[in-house]
Amino acid sequence: MIRILRYTEYLYLAVAVVSIYKIITLWSVAQQETYIFIFFAVVSIAMFLFRRRYRKRFEQRQKDNQQ
Numbered sequence: 001m002i003r004i005l006r007y008t009e010y011l012y013l014a015v016a017v018v019s020i021y022k023i024i025t026l027w028s029v030a031q032q033e034t035y036i037f038i039f040f041a042v043v044s045i046a047m048f049l050f051r052r053r054y055r056k057r058f059e060q061r062q063k064d065n066q067q
Contacts, residue, residue, distance in 0.1 A: 005055040009048055016044035
């Protein structure tokens with residue numbers, strides 16, 4: 001279960017990296033289209049941080065229950 005949570009964290013980071021790449025490549029060509037990618041990048045980074053915090057709490061709770 002914890003492995004799955006860790007993979008989803010990095011999936012959000014991958015989405016953020018792709019979105020940032022698209023922002024950089026489209027900024028000078030079509031600035032209006034980049035706003036959706038800015039939104040995706042911000043949400044992806046926020047979800048990465050949220051999921052990481054949730055996973056660490058989950059791991060700590062499991063560790064405390066085993067002791």
